[in-house]
Amino acid sequence: MFANGPSIRLLPRLDDDNRFFWTGGKDGVLRFLKCGSCHQLVHPPVPVCPACLGKDLAPEAVSGRGRVHAYTVNHQQWIPGSEPYVIGLVEIVEQPDVRLTTNLVDCESEDGLIGSDVEVTFEQHDEVFLPLFRSVDSSKESNS
Amino acid sequence: MSAGPPLERQAAITGIGQSDVGRRLGRTDIDLTIDACLDAIADAGLTREDIDGLATYPGAGTGMAGFSGPGTPEVQDALRLKLNWHDGGAEGPAQMKAVIAACFAIAAGAARHVLVYRTVTESTVQGEGGRQGIGGSGSGGSGGVPRFSGFLQWTLPFGAVSAANWIALVGQRRVHEFGLTREQLAHVALNGRRNAALNPKAIYRQPMTLDDYLAARMISSPLCLFDCDAPCDGSTALVVSHVDYAADAPHPACHVNSVGTALRGRPSWDQFDDMTTMAARDAGASMWERTDLVPSDVDIAQLYDGFSLLTLVWLEALGFCGRGESGEFVDGGSRIALDGQLPLNTAGGQLSAGRLHGFGLLHEACVQLRGDGGERQVPGRHEVAVVANGGGPIAGSLLLTRGSG
Numbered sequence: 001m002f003a004n005g006p007s008i009r010l011l012p013r014l015d016d017d018n019r020f021f022w023t024g025g026k027d028g029v030l031r032f033l034k035c036g037s038c039h040q041l042v043h044p045p046v047p048v049c050p051a052c053l054g055k056d057l058a059p060e061a062v063s064g065r066g067r068v069h070a071y072t073v074n075h076q077q078w079i080p081g082s083e084p085y086v087i088g089l090v091e092i093v094e095q096p097d098v099r100l101t102t103n104l105v106d107c108e109s110e111d112g113l114i115g116s117d118v119e120v121t122f123e124q125h126d127e128v129f130l131p132l133f134r135s136v137d138s139s140k141e142s143n144s
Numbered sequence: 145m146s147a148g149p150p151l152e153r154q155a156a157i158t159g160i161g162q163s164d165v166g167r168r169l170g171r172t173d174i175d176l177t178i179d180a181c182l183d184a185i186a187d188a189g190l191t192r193e194d195i196d197g198l199a200t201y202p203g204a205g206t207g208m209a210g211f212s213g214p215g216t217p218e219v220q221d222a223l224r225l226k227l228n229w230h231d232g233g234a235e236g237p238a239q240m241k242a243v244i245a246a247c248f249a250i251a252a253g254a255a256r257h258v259l260v261y262r263t264v265t266e267s268t269v270q271g272e273g274g275r276q277g278i279g280g281s282g283s284g285g286s287g288g289v290p291r292f293s294g295f296l297q298w299t300l301p302f303g304a305v306s307a308a309n310w311i312a313l314v315g316q317r318r319v320h321e322f323g324l325t326r327e328q329l330a331h332v333a334l335n336g337r338r339n340a341a342l343n344p345k346a347i348y349r350q351p352m353t354l355d356d357y358l359a360a361r362m363i364s365s366p367l368c369l370f371d372c373d374a375p376c377d378g379s380t381a382l383v384v385s386h387v388d389y390a391a392d393a394p395h396p397a398c399h400v401n402s403v404g405t406a407l408r409g410r411p412s413w414d415q416f417d418d419m420t421t422m423a424a425r426d427a428g429a430s431m432w433e434r435t436d437l438v439p440s441d442v443d444i445a446q447l448y449d450g451f452s453l454l455t456l457v458w459l460e461a462l463g464f465c466g467r468g469e470s471g472e473f474v475d476g477g478s479r480i481a482l483d484g485q486l487p488l489n490t491a492g493g494q495l496s497a498g499r500l501h502g503f504g505l506l507h508e509a510c511v512q513l514r515g516d517g518g519e520r521q522v523p524g525r526h527e528v529a530v531v532a533n534g535g536g537p538i539a540g541s542l543l544l545t546r547g548s549g
Contacts (some may be wrong), residue, residue: 013291014448043415044298053461070320070419072312073365078305087304087364089313089414101313101414103302114320130301 002073003107004132005124007081011128017045020059025122025129032098034060043093064120066090066133069099071113086110090118090133106134150434151251152244152400156547158257159188160387160510165345165498167267170335173379174214177263178222180379188383189394190257192223194462195383197255201242201262202234202503210270211501213263213379229255237405237540238448238533239502244403244540246384256386260504263379270375298414308372308451310413311535312364315453317375317419321468323423324456328355328471332452332488333370333495335480340492342520345375347498368532371452376498390547397547398510404431404532404541416433420468421436421461424454424532424541428461431541437528439463442543444512444522444529445486446505449493454535462530462541487512487522502533506542513546 012022024031033042035049036056048055070089074082088104090095104113105121118133151379161183163176185192204215216232219225239262246258292300299446304310318324321547334357340346343453352370360369390397404427409416416422432438439462447458456470464486465473480488491497509529511517532541542543 006305009209009302010305011289012297012301015293018297022267026271070313070317072309072316072367073362074303074309074312075362076306076308076364082303085303087302087309087313089317089419097415097417099414101302101304103297114317128301132302 002107003083003085005085005103006079008079009125009130011125014127021045022128024059025124025131028122029061030064030120030131031061031087032092033057041098043098044128057124062092062094065093065136066100066118066120067093068104068113068116068118071104071110073110086113088113088118088133100131103132104134105132146371150402152247152403154251154387155247155384155400156387156390157188157382157400157510157544158389158397159184159186159383160507161185161187161381162345162507163379165347165376165500167347167376168271169377170268171265171377171449173210173263173265174218174222176377176379177214177219177261177381180263180381181219181223181259181261183206184259184381184383185337187395188257188385189392190383192225194257195225195259196227196230197246197249197258198225198227198244199230199246199258199260200232201239203232206234208266208270209266210266210268213261213265219261225259227257228500237403237407238538239531240403240531240540241543243382243384243506243542244405244410247400247403250384250386257389258384259381259549260384261381262501264375264499264501265377266375266499267377292453295413296297306364307535308367309364311451311453312367313365313414314419314422314457318453318456318468321420322471324471325365326368327354328356328475329366329371329452330354331474331477331480332449332455333357335474335477336449336489336493336496338488339482339520340496342518343491343497346492347376348496348498367451367453370495373450373494373499374496376500378504380497380500382505382506382510396514398513398529398544399547401437401545402434402545404428404539406430407537407539409537413536415531416537421457423534423537424457424461427534427539427541428458428463428532431543432463436541441528442486442530443525443527444490444509445488445489446490446509446529446531447531448502448505448535449489450496450499450535452495455489455493457535458532461539462532482520482522490517490520490522505533509544513544
């Protein structure tokens with residue numbers, strides 16, 4: 001079993017552009033900016049839709065489901081005291097060209113990780129809720 | 145494309161210089177830089193009065209301690225240069241940005257002889273602590289814990305704190321998509337170490353075997369310790385001149401044939417459309433769009449190896465093999481050896497010769513084109529060299545040809 005992340009979580013600085021993303025886990029929901037005109041998800045947040053140049057952008061909930069595009073098991077003690085943990089690059093199922101760098105949690109093996117289905121789970125640090133992902137199968141056992 | 149030849153052909157590298165290179169030299173960045181710069185100016189057959197342009201990458205105060213070297217104002221003032229053009233900065237086609245900017249300045253008539261340098265003192269400044277991740281430069285957190293904005297906010301919370309992690313994601317994707325193996329990746333490192341044995345300035349010169357490589361501790365899978373370059377101290381400088389000086393220079397000039405500068409995908413470590421190539425794909429393609437030369441014309445390749453994996457990415461991006469085929473291309477090592485089809489990183493690269501951050505590779509390309517490689521000179525033809533720098537969303541390349549001189 002790998003650790004769920006580094007021993008210490010470095011955290012984002014919240015501002016008016018990113019607060020919705022980093023605090024969305026308070027109600028258990030992953031959100032991205034969505035263009036009201038062309039419905040493109042826009043990440044990271046910017047004040048214009050890069051697809052249609054529309055400016056009618058608002059946070060919108062997504063399912064929280066994703067697919068692992070890439071991963072690496074980090075062994076180096078960049079952050080002292082860390083056990084090996086899995087960094088994942090997860091595609092959002094609603095729009096796979098939107099990706100999140102994240103941690104794959106409750107992860108026992110690196111076999112077959114790429115291409116596997118995952119879902120979001122949040123880890124709270126102060127007012128920040130970090131979106132982490134676990135395999136859809138293992139979440140069924142530990143959730144609800 | 146414009147009708148005429150690309151403007152970078154107005155430029156040629158007429159002088160090269162390098163300071164001492166080593167670990168924990170205990171010297172300041174400006175001290176090493178002056179050595180390299182004076183060496184390059186003399187090598188070009190010039191004096192400092194001839195220098196009217198100055199450029200560096202990435203400019204003062206950028207990145208981790210020991211990473212940036214002195215800025216152009218400090219070097220200009222130390223040498224009392226009288227400049228018509230000057231430039232330092234990190235945004236652009238990787239480390240090659242400084243050289244490419246110099247070429248364009250010359251083509252535009254803004255300068256005639258541009259001194260370009262890159263200096264690192266990471267070994268002395270970072271001391272015994274080893275390779276570092278990204279430092280805390282954010283602000284605004286409670287209780288004095290730094291908080292992070294910009295790109296780092298999307299990676300640091302998850303312990304993806306180093307370029308090693310970001311490039312490892314590319315690596316693992318390549319394992320999945322192309323069947324890349326550690327044994328294949330090893331040959332980039334082993335080739336570098338073999339060549340470093342013939343480079344008196346190299347950091348690591350003792351032999352390394354495949355077993356040594358495979359036994360090394362993992363940093364971030366699939367990258368092990370020997371897939372990561374060696375922080376060092378050193379400064380490299382060159383003089384980029386108007387091409388009409390090339391015939392008067394004391395050494396054969398290295399003519400700039402074309403530059404690779406494109407970035408057509410998203411400028412992002414994790415949102416780029418093809419994670420297996422990233423920006424090298426665009427820089428490489430744009431370089432070949434500007435020349436009639438083709439990959440099979442290249443005699444010598446100096447391809448960025450800040451991480452071994454990046455060299456594989458560049459081999460494909462520059463068309464030396466197809467997408468996904470670089471693992472097989474380097475397998476066994478013979479194709480990339482000094483006497484192989486494509487001699488690669490002939491001074492040892494950054495993995496073994498030290499992390500001179502792109503400019504060591506550039507310097508070595510010029511040494512080889514001149515035929516001054518000594519024991520490590522590639523046998524046979526040495527007319528065309530390619531230099532590529534950068535990784536992830538940062539990439540730039542340079543195609544050089546040997547002048548008669």
